[in-house]
Amino acid sequence: xxxxxxxxxxxxxxxxxxxxxxxxxxxxxxxxxxxxxxxxxxxxxxxxxxxxxxxxxxxxxxxxxxxxxxxxxxxxxxxxxxxxxxxxxxxxxxxxxxxxxxxxxxxxxxxxxxxxxxxxxxxxxxxxxxxxxxxxxxxxxxxxxxxxxxxxxxxxxxxxxxxxxxxxxxxxxxxxxxxxxxxxxxxxxxxxxxxxxxxxxxxxxxxxxxxxxxxxxxxxxxxxxxxxxxxxxxxxxxxxxxxxxxxxxxxxxxxxxxxxxxxxxxxxxxxxxxxxxxxxxxxxxxxxxxxxxxxxxxxxxxxxxxxxxxxxxxxxxxxxxxxxxxxxxxxxxxxxxxxxxxxxxxxxxxxxxxxxxxxxxxxxxxxxxxxxxxxxxxxxxxxxxxxxxxxxxxxxxxxxxxxxxxxxxxxxxxxxxxxxxxxxxxxxxxxxxxxxxxxxxxxxxxxx
Numbered sequence: 001x002x003x004x005x006x007x008x009x010x011x012x013x014x015x016x017x018x019x020x021x022x023x024x025x026x027x028x029x030x031x032x033x034x035x036x037x038x039x040x041x042x043x044x045x046x047x048x049x050x051x052x053x054x055x056x057x058x059x060x061x062x063x064x065x066x067x068x069x070x071x072x073x074x075x076x077x078x079x080x081x082x083x084x085x086x087x088x089x090x091x092x093x094x095x096x097x098x099x100x101x102x103x104x105x106x107x108x109x110x111x112x113x114x115x116x117x118x119x120x121x122x123x124x125x126x127x128x129x130x131x132x133x134x135x136x137x138x139x140x141x142x143x144x145x146x147x148x149x150x151x152x153x154x155x156x157x158x159x160x161x162x163x164x165x166x167x168x169x170x171x172x173x174x175x176x177x178x179x180x181x182x183x184x185x186x187x188x189x190x191x192x193x194x195x196x197x198x199x200x201x202x203x204x205x206x207x208x209x210x211x212x213x214x215x216x217x218x219x220x221x222x223x224x225x226x227x228x229x230x231x232x233x234x235x236x237x238x239x240x241x242x243x244x245x246x247x248x249x250x251x252x253x254x255x256x257x258x259x260x261x262x263x264x265x266x267x268x269x270x271x272x273x274x275x276x277x278x279x280x281x282x283x284x285x286x287x288x289x290x291x292x293x294x295x296x297x298x299x300x301x302x303x304x305x306x307x308x309x310x311x312x313x314x315x316x317x318x319x320x321x322x323x324x325x326x327x328x329x330x331x332x333x334x335x336x337x338x339x340x341x342x343x344x345x346x347x348x349x350x351x352x353x354x355x356x357x358x359x360x361x362x363x364x365x366x367x368x369x370x371x372x373x374x375x376x377x378x379x380x381x382x383x384x385x386x387x388x389x390x391x392x393x394x395x396x397x398x399x400x401x402x403x404x405x406x407x408x409x410x411x412x413x414x415x416x417x418x419x420x421x422x423x424x425x426x427x428x429x430x431x432x433x434x435x436x437x438x439x440x441x442x443x444x445x446x447x448x
Contacts, residue, residue, distance in 0.1 A: 039357060040130075040393050040429040041279040041365040043269065044123055046101050046150045047340050048285060049315045050373040051384045052333035054323040057085055061408045063399040070337045073345035074388070077352070080362065081388045082397045082446065086406030087418040088381035089372070090438055097372030098150045098284060099158075100380070104419030104437020118156040122422040122436060127280045128154070129431040136278040141168070141265060143252065143286040150372075151282045161284055165248045165261070168268050172277050252286075255298060266347045273361060274354050285340060300339060302331035311336055315376015333376070344369050348388055359392045366390035366425050382406070383418055387446075393428050396448045414441060 055070045067075050067083065074081050090106040099108055102121035120128075123138055131137025140151045142161020151159040162168050200211055247264045251257030265283070272278050295310035307314060307328060314329035314336075323330045344367075351362035370385035387395070402408050403416045419437030426433035427442055 039276075039279070039364055040390075041273050041281075041361075042123070042126060042425055042429050043273070043281045043283070043365060043367045044102055044150060045283045045344065045367065045369045046098055046285060047337075047369075047371050048098060049312050050371050050376045050379070051337045052318060052323075052330055053320075053375055053382070053384070054318075054330060055334050056337065056384045058083060058400040061085075061400045061402055063397065065399045067400075070334060071341055071386075073338065073342040074348070074386075077345070077348055077388065078399060080348075080352075080391065080397055081386055081399070082395075083386045083400045084403065084421065085382065085400065086403035087383050087385055087416065087421060088404075089383065089418050091380060097380070098148070099152070099372075101150045101370075101372035102282070102422060103152055104417070104422055104439065106438050118152045118158070119437075120154045120156065121150060121152040121282075122426055122433065123151055123280050123282050124153055124159070125433060125436065126426050126429050126431045130429065131278075131280060134276060134278050136171070136272070138280040138282070139168075139171075139269070139272050139278045140282050141269065142284040143262070143265065144284070148284055148286070149282070150284050161282075163252075165246075165250065165264055165268065168265075169246070169248055172268065172272050172275065255296075262343055263346065266343060267350065270347060270350045270354075270361075273351070273365060274356075297336060297339065300332065300335035302328055302335065307332045312376070318376055320375055341369075344388075351389065357392070362389040363392035364390075366393060366395060366428055368421070368425060385418065385421065387421075387425070390428060394448045395428060396446055398446065401445070413445060416441065416443065 052070070055068065058065045058068045058071070060066065064078060067078055067081070071081075071083065089100045089104055091100060091108055096108070099105070099118050102123055103119050104122075105119045108118050127138035138151070140149060140159045140161045142148050142163055144161075145163030146160055147158045149158050149161040151161070153159055162171070200208060203211060246267055247260035250260035250264055252261035269281050269283060272281060295312060296307075297311070301307055305328060309317060309329070311333075314332050317326055317329045318333060319325040319330075348362055348367065351365055351367075352360050354361040356364050367388045367390075368385065369388070370383060372383070373379055374382045374384060387397075389395070391397070401413075403413055407413055417438050417440070419439040420441055420443055423433040423436045423439040423441075424443040424446060426436065428447070433439065
């Protein structure tokens with residue numbers, strides 16, 4: 001029987017094997033039908049080191065509640081937000097909490113960086129089923145870059161995150177070099193058609209079937225190249241008109257540049273969704289151990305005081321018995337939490353301002369935001385998590401909802417965990433996820 005390598009050697013096609021391999025989904029599950037999930041989008045945003053738990057959660061439960069001081073930047077979208085209390089992962093993961101955030105792997109304990117040995121993350125599970133509908137199956141972004149990521153492939157390997165703003169822009173909208181390559185493109189199938197026809201004359205039925213499959217695969221690659229060329233040459237210009245307003249050269253390593261860098265990264269994520277280059281995005285906020293500029297926020301120091309231990313150290317020093325015992329770390333962490341929530345609010349406002357299919361892009365996008373630990377000493381319970389958007393996909397927001405020991409009605413809802421939330425988002429996007437991580441059920445109370 002012919003294999004791919006033998007076939008390509010015989011035909012002399014200069015087509016790299018990974019092109020063919022990437023045409024198949026990496027992990028289970030066909031996408032479910034239904035017009036409500038046809039253009040579903042999802043974004044997952046992680047902040048490391050936990051939060052100031054004393055101030056994160058709203059004081060009351062139910063729709064329309066006051067979200068409190070930390071989540072105040074989201075108050076104007078309170079009817080499009082659900083804050084979760086009482087959800088947890090089984091393991092803490094140490095500084096590897098980002099390895100648990102989207103996997104819910106009950107056997108994972110990442111410990112110190114770098115992270116190794118995990119299971120697939122929910123974003124990649126979704127992308128495996130529906131990523132073929134877009135040019136970029138999923139966009140993995142990381143402010144620190146490299147292995148500091150919340151995305152894990154089907155082999156449990158950390159996917160490298162993109163952090164270079166010009167490179168992200170080029171991936172989405174092309175460059176002069178990309179356009180030149182597109183103009184030079186000619187059909188791969190036309191190049192090898194004669195060799196394939198001669199080869200097919202001497203093949204048995206099974207080998208002929210395989211040859212036909214390879215021809216179909218090459219035709220799919222050709223079609224994708226044609227679509228990309230058309231997009232870069234024609235459609236991309238509709239979205240690149242905003243490029244002058246993007247700070248693509250912002251320096252994230254200084255305090256002034258950091259602000260512009262973060263805003264631009266989120267703007268690129270919004271453009272990726274608006275242009276439909278991808279429908280699955282992850283964003284890892286920075287590990288301060290890797291990028292020191294993200295450990296100290298002079299503008300956020302409480303009462304003008306410098307906090308020597310920085311973001312990470314303040315999380316360890318925050319008292320879990322009485323916030324008043326550690327006023328400086330408490331105030332500093334609360335300011336940092338509100339900073340990242342304000343960036344989320346700006347991103348949601350951007351999506352809400354884009355018309356899409358009779359609603360807004362936010363209505364067609366589920367955004368999950370939070371941390372893989374609660375307190376800064378790596379605790380995995382009572383995770384600070386929220387979702388926003390997705391009303392056109394069937395999300396029914398609850399304002400503030402409690403589970404397990406945080407259920408205000410006492411066992412009003414079935415026992416649930418953080419993997420159930422991941423599964424629910426996946427299924428809202430039309431991708432079955434039964435048994436994902438520790439999942440035991442879909443959170444039906446979130447669905448219309």
